[in-house]
Amino acid sequence: MGNDKKLTLLDCTVRDGGLINKWQFTDDMVRRVFQAVNAAGLEYMEIGYRASEKMFPPGEYGPWRFSKDDKIREIIGDTPLNTKLGVMVDIGRVESEDFASADESPLSFVRVATYLKDIEKAISLANLVHDLGYESFINIMAISTVNDYDLAKGLASVEERTSVTAVTVVDSFGALLEENVKHLINTFKSNLSSKAVGFHGHNNLQLGFANTLTAISDGATFCDATITGIGRAAGNCPLELMLSYLKDPQFSIEPILQVIQDVFIDLRKEIEWGYLLPYMITGMLNEHPRVAIALRKSDRKDHYADFFRELTTPECYEN
Amino acid sequence: MGNDKKLTLLDCTVRDGGLINKWQFTDDMVRRVFQAVNAAGLEYMEIGYRASEKMFPPGEYGPWRFSKDDKIREIIGDTPLNTKLGVMVDIGRVESEDFASADESPLSFVRVATYLKDIEKAISLANLVHDLGYESFINIMAISTVNDYDLAKGLASVEERTSVTAVTVVDSFGALLEENVKHLINTFKSNLSSKAVGFHGHNNLQLGFANTLTAISDGATFCDATITGIGRAAGNCPLELMLSYLKDPQFSIEPILQVIQDVFIDLRKEIEWGYLLPYMITGMLNEHPRVAIALRKSDRKDHYADFFRELTTPECYEN
Numbered sequence: 001m002g003n004d005k006k007l008t009l010l011d012c013t014v015r016d017g018g019l020i021n022k023w024q025f026t027d028d029m030v031r032r033v034f035q036a037v038n039a040a041g042l043e044y045m046e047i048g049y050r051a052s053e054k055m056f057p058p059g060e061y062g063p064w065r066f067s068k069d070d071k072i073r074e075i076i077g078d079t080p081l082n083t084k085l086g087v088m089v090d091i092g093r094v095e096s097e098d099f100a101s102a103d104e105s106p107l108s109f110v111r112v113a114t115y116l117k118d119i120e121k122a123i124s125l126a127n128l129v130h131d132l133g134y135e136s137f138i139n140i141m142a143i144s145t146v147n148d149y150d151l152a153k154g155l156a157s158v159e160e161r162t163s164v165t166a167v168t169v170v171d172s173f174g175a176l177l178e179e180n181v182k183h184l185i186n187t188f189k190s191n192l193s194s195k196a197v198g199f200h201g202h203n204n205l206q207l208g209f210a211n212t213l214t215a216i217s218d219g220a221t222f223c224d225a226t227i228t229g230i231g232r233a234a235g236n237c238p239l240e241l242m243l244s245y246l247k248d249p250q251f252s253i254e255p256i257l258q259v260i261q262d263v264f265i266d267l268r269k270e271i272e273w274g275y276l277l278p279y280m281i282t283g284m285l286n287e288h289p290r291v292a293i294a295l296r297k298s299d300r301k302d303h304y305a306d307f308f309r310e311l312t313t314p315e316c317y318e319n
Numbered sequence: 320m321g322n323d324k325k326l327t328l329l330d331c332t333v334r335d336g337g338l339i340n341k342w343q344f345t346d347d348m349v350r351r352v353f354q355a356v357n358a359a360g361l362e363y364m365e366i367g368y369r370a371s372e373k374m375f376p377p378g379e380y381g382p383w384r385f386s387k388d389d390k391i392r393e394i395i396g397d398t399p400l401n402t403k404l405g406v407m408v409d410i411g412r413v414e415s416e417d418f419a420s421a422d423e424s425p426l427s428f429v430r431v432a433t434y435l436k437d438i439e440k441a442i443s444l445a446n447l448v449h450d451l452g453y454e455s456f457i458n459i460m461a462i463s464t465v466n467d468y469d470l471a472k473g474l475a476s477v478e479e480r481t482s483v484t485a486v487t488v489v490d491s492f493g494a495l496l497e498e499n500v501k502h503l504i505n506t507f508k509s510n511l512s513s514k515a516v517g518f519h520g521h522n523n524l525q526l527g528f529a530n531t532l533t534a535i536s537d538g539a540t541f542c543d544a545t546i547t548g549i550g551r552a553a554g555n556c557p558l559e560l561m562l563s564y565l566k567d568p569q570f571s572i573e574p575i576l577q578v579i580q581d582v583f584i585d586l587r588k589e590i591e592w593g594y595l596l597p598y599m600i601t602g603m604l605n606e607h608p609r610v611a612i613a614l615r616k617s618d619r620k621d622h623y624a625d626f627f628r629e630l631t632t633p634e635c636y637e638n
Contacts, residue, residue, distance in 0.1 A: 213496070257600075
C-alpha cells in the first residue's frame, strides 16, 4: 500500500445485493452472511437500508429495505459482535422517527447515500443520525458525473459541518478508470483534512477490485466490498479478493469461502449479478445501468450488439 | 497511455479458448470469429496452435491444435485480410516439416510459447520459423514463478540472438498484481532494446484487463486479448473491454459485440471459462490452475472452501 494508514473494510453484501431483488433475502441467508462477516473479522457490515414503511410497501420490499432494530436483533441472536452493524439511508426516504437513539439500537453506524446536488440535505441527515449517537458517513454516488468545482465545494461543506468518519467515492456507473480514481481520491483527500476517504467500486469494466486497489494506493482507507461481488447490475468489488490480497492476519477468508459454497452458489441460480456485456456498455458510456437491467429482464437479454447500437445511434438522444 | 508507442492488439480467442475443449470448435464458429476480428481492424489474430499430428491424435484434438494451412484457407475463403494470421507453437511439439515456407502459407507469424527454463530452445524455434519467412515472437509463460537473475539472462539472449518482433509477459497463473506487472514490464524493457514488450493477462483475480492497462502504461506495446475473455480457466483480458477503452478509430467494437451475441452466448452454455473461485484460489496461491480445472470437472465443483483448505493445509505439501 502507498500509505501507512490502516485500511478499514466494510461489507455491504445484503444492502447492495438487495438492490437486485428488493431485499427479499431469507433470514437464513442474512444470518449466514452476518456470521461469515463477523467471523472473518471485518470492522463494519452494512446490513441493509433503513427506510420509512410509509414510502415503500412492505411485502413488495423485503425486510432489508427497512432493517428494523428488532429484525436485526433476530439475526444477531446471542452472537458476540466483532463487527459493527449499520444501515444506509437515502435522502428523503427516511424520517427521524425511523431511528431510536443509538444506545437503544443494535446499530452503531449510518451511512447517508447522496448525489452531489443533494449534499446539503445529506449533511443534515448525517448530523441528525450523529446527534442520535450513531457513527455517521456520507457516500457520494454517481461520482463519474460530477465536476471538480462543485465537488470541491460540496466536500468543503462536509468537512466543515459534519462529524462523519469517512466520505466515500461511489462509482455507481462502474465507469471509472485508474486515472479517474486517482484524481477523485486526491480531490477528496485535499478537501477532507479531518475525514477518511472511502471507495465503493462497481464491476462494469471488470475494474471493481483493481480500482479499489488504486484507491487504497492513493490514500483511501475505508473500502466497501461484497461477497462474490454481489450487487446491482455488474456488482461490486468482491470481498474474497480483498481478503486474499490483503493477507492481513486480522481477517480470515475461510468463513467467506464457506458462505459462498453454502449460500451463494444457489443464490446465483435465482438472481443475476456480475460482469455482463450490457453493464459493460453502460459503464463505458458513463450511464446508469438501469437500461441494461431492463434489457436483462426482457426477451432480448443477450442482444448485446443491438443494445449497443440503440444506445449509441443519434436517434437515442433527446436533443 | 504513459508512452507514445502505438499499441498493437492480438486476438487469441480460438487458440487460448481451445485450451478449454481441445480446440473442438466448429468451422462456423472459427469463421465468425475470424470475420469479426478482421472487421474490427485488429493487426494480429492467432488462430490456433500448430502441432505435429504425430504427437496429438487428431479426432481427440480438434483442427485448431494443428491449424493446417489448408484448413486456414478454408476459413478465410475470399475475405480480404486486414488482420495478419498466425499460430502458436510449443517447444518440442512441432517439427520443421510442419511448416511450409511463409510465402506458400496463409500464415504470416508464429509465436513460440516457452517456459523460461527452455528459452534457448525457444530461440532456436523462433529462428527456425523466422528463417522460413514468418514474423516471429516469443511468449514467456508462468512468468510469476521466475527469478530476476534468470529472467534478465534469458531476455539478453533473446535480444542478442533472435529477430522476434516482441517478447510477451504471460501471466499463466493469473497471479500478478499491479506492482508485479510494472516490475516485469520494466525488466523486459531494460533487457530488450530492439524488441517490443507484450503482455498476456489472465483473469483469476479479476485483473486481466486492469493488468493489461498497467502493462500498457508502463510501456508494453503488444497486447493479447480474447473475445469475452475466453481462455483456459479464468480466461484472459476481454477484447471488447480493450476496444471500448482504447476508443481508437482504427478499431471497431461492433463486430465483436455482434459475434458475442451470435456465437458466444450459446458457446458459454457448452463450455466454461471466466472468474470462478477455484481459479481465484490458485491465482492467489501462484499455482497453475490445473487442480482448479480438475475440481470444476468433479462432483465437488462448487466446494470452494473445502478446496481452499486442501490447498493450504500442510498435508498438501510434499516436504
